[in-house]
Amino acid sequence: MSNDQIITLAHGAGGEAMQQLIDKLFLKAFNDKPLRQKEDQARVPLAELHAKGNRLALTTDSYVVSPLFFPGGDIGKLAVCGTLNDLAVGGAQPLYLSAGFIIEEGLSLTLLEEIVYSMAKTAKEQGVSIITGDTKVVERGMADKLFINTTGVGVIPQSIQLSAANARPGDKILVSGFIGNHGATVMLARDNLGLHSDLQSDCAALYPLINQLLLQHTHDIRCIRDVTRGGIGGVLSEIAQASNITIELDEVALPVRSQTRGICELLGLDPLFLANEGLAVFVVGPQHAETVLQLMQQHPLGQHAQIVGEVTAFSINHLHLKTRYGARRIVNVPYGLQLPRIC
Amino acid sequence: MSNDQIITLAHGAGGEAMQQLIDKLFLKAFNDKPLRQKEDQARVPLAELHAKGNRLALTTDSYVVSPLFFPGGDIGKLAVCGTLNDLAVGGAQPLYLSAGFIIEEGLSLTLLEEIVYSMAKTAKEQGVSIITGDTKVVERGMADKLFINTTGVGVIPQSIQLSAANARPGDKILVSGFIGNHGATVMLARDNLGLHSDLQSDCAALYPLINQLLLQHTHDIRCIRDVTRGGIGGVLSEIAQASNITIELDEVALPVRSQTRGICELLGLDPLFLANEGLAVFVVGPQHAETVLQLMQQHPLGQHAQIVGEVTAFSINHLHLKTRYGARRIVNVPYGLQLPRIC
Structure with a gap:
């Protein structure tokens, strides 16, 4: 397809134009057998x-991130990694994806191609097939360039029993890397801020790390969650609620890049609630927490992992933060959050 | 939730507001066990x-229909029926759905509730569970009220081998009812036309009809396709291409409501390419086509079924129409089609 083409309403209307888009872009990029059969x-x-x-695992996410490209990723990579991570944190091996595109009339075809090939590349690296899809086009002004839905299918091995309801007093809280990088990066990538840094989104598929840890510590790891919208504060609050426990986080132990911290201070944001897209928290039994941490730190996706807190009690259902000055405060998840359209 | 509430960016941000929306609306409406576990x-x-x-069957569709409500249905009912139909036409028993919502800031919560409960009702009627979901909110003007993605999971019994590549000369083409009703209805429901009628969308889940026919005629039915965007002309062209055959349609036999025909004549549209949302074409071996037709006509979803054409030759890869005046013409699928955002 030539460089100056744009998406028109015809590309979503079910006629010849749509067939050409499917044949020349989607089938070529994704090139998986079930997709080629065009049933x-x-x-x-x-x-x-x-x-x-x-057990079959099923998860869905729509991606509406703005801008479409940001340091460390783009909406296509994000749409694959994000959904695969939602499978992986359940202990599932990710296998298949569907992809649904909602395109605003006028989107550059070159740009769409770049995003589609980014999806294809990310899926291929993870050994996952994109096997079915859908394309809709809406009129100019009726969507913001491009939204992508991916739904993921995976399989959970019989031995794995992860759940947010499994945490119990004494368990340690591990985080696989720096918090807040994705949120800070996307914020900086938006036109209207005028700040610059070399921060990158952490956008990554976590299955290789999670799989290695689960193979060696199937029963020591109680729960894994990926940290996206809502940040580490949001996800730990959900675990505290599901397990009916209190988690105490240690502010000093939290891995935060100095640039992320700087942006947060400048803009009055809390890194606890900044989004991530390649980060997971692990709740691990106390006996093996150190061993799991060391394994994690040996893996490229977990180099900056830390033990950042522990489960202190049953039946309180709260998230506490021990601040760098030694005080303790309750962490309340905000009603809304800091940034729209972060993923 | 009270009547005057609207969706705000906070409802999609991963904080307390989003949790409340999930708990008070989605979990209540869909109320399926895997969803309640909130993993x-x-x-x-x-x-x-x-x-x-x-075999596991997987299919995805994003729904962007405008307006959200139309005679005979709404975007919620459509988002369930449309995806279930894409499973059913492969011979799959539909079992599970995911639901991804992209909501424009400012959407009425009452309206969203109505749509979500319409989805829940339709899924329940079909014995299907909505087991996982996602909510995103974008700023005013960045989407048109509401888009819904549904991804469906079903299972195909071993004995069933349906494919668009299976048609062969002599096979009959059956259509399960009137063509073009959905397209004509949505067109009339748009503000700017000023025409009135009592036409209704055919929006319906076809599994009950398809299942009954497949139980009795597993090997006589070569292919089933639901007729959506692109109309019967589009779907039969796809079958002709996949099977490398010529199909001859008989214009006189095509079931078209007089109101649909009237709208088409007034607006210069061709009912062959109007969308449907509860209609299927069947390619059936010649010996049993009449029996399959009679069975279909006895079912509420197939009362107006007809044999509308046949496969006439191998290797030509065309769709022909025998017109009401006896002439034959090649039917070419248009480059774009008549209406955007019909589903």
Whole structure:
């Protein structure tokens, strides 16, 4: 397709233009067998799934991030990594993705191609197939350039029983890396701020790290959650609520890049609630927390991992922060949050 | 939730407001066990799926229909029926759905509730569970009220082998009812036309009809496709291409409501390319086409079914129309189509 083409309403209307877009862009980029068969649904053998575990995992996310490209990623990479991470934190091996595109009339075809090939590359690196899709085009002004929905299918091995309801007093809270990088990066990438830094989004697929840890510590790891919208504060509050426990976080132990901290201070934001897209928290039994941490730090996705807190009590259902000055305060999840359209 | 509330950016930001929306609206309406567990992914036992067949079917669609409500349906009902139909036409029993909402800031909460409960009702009627979901909110003017993505999971029984590539000369083409009703209805529901009628969208889930026909005619039915964007002309062209055959349609046999025909004549549209949302075409072996037709006509979803054409030759890869005046012409699928945002 030539460089100066744009998406028109015809590309979403079910006629020849849409068929051409499907054939020349989506089928070429994704190039998976069930997709090439062009049936109304992709079909995969259940025996192959069943050989990998005993539960199917299903998760969906729509991505509306603005801008579409940011340091460390783009909406396509994000749409693959984000959904794969939601499978991986349940202990599932991610296998298949669907992809639904809502495109604003007038989007550059070159830009769409770049995003689609970014999705294809990320999926391929993770051994995941994009097997079914959908394209809709809406009139100018009726969407903001491009929204992508991905739905992921994975399989959870029988031995794995992760749940946000599993945390108990004494458990340690581990975080796999620096907090807040994605949120700070996207904020800086928006035109209207005028700040500059070399911060990058942490956008990454976490299955390789999670899988290695689970293989060696299946029963010591109680719960894994990826930290996205809502930040580490949001996700730990959810775990505290699901397990009916109190978590105490140690502010000094939290890995925050100095640039992220600087942006937060400048703009009055709290890194506890900044979004991430390649970060997970782990709740680990006390006996093996140090071993799990060391393993994590040896993996490229967990080099900056830290133990950042512990479960202190049953039945309180709160998140506490021990500040750098030794005081303790309750962390309340804000009603709304700091940034819209971060993922 | 009170009547005068609207959706704000906070409802999509991952904080307390989003949790309240999830708890008070989505969990209440959909109320399925995997959803209530509020993990990052829904989990379902693979053994239960495997007991129903040997292939998993996966399909996705984003719904951007305008207006959100139209005679015979709304975007919620459409988002459930449309995706279930894409499973059913592959012979799959639809089992699970994911639901991803992209909401424009300022949408009435009452309106969202009405749509969400319409989805819940339609899914329940079809015995399907909505087991995982996602909510994003974008700023005013960055989306048109509401877009919904649904991804469907079903299982195909071992005995069923449907494919658009299966049609062969002599096969009959059956259509399950009137063509073009959805397209004509949505067109009339748009403010700017000023025409009135009692036409209704055919929006319906077709699995009950398809399942009954497949149970009795597993091997006589070669291919089923639901007729949506692109109309019957679009879908039969796809079958002709996939099977490398010529299909001849009989214009006189095509079931078209007089009101749909009238709207088409007035606006210069072709009912062959008008959208439908509860209609399927069946390619059936010649020996059993009449029996399948009679069975179809006995079912509420197939009362107006007709045999509308046949496969006439291999290797030509065309769709022909025998007009009401006896002439034959090649039907070319338009580059774009008549209406944007019909589903």
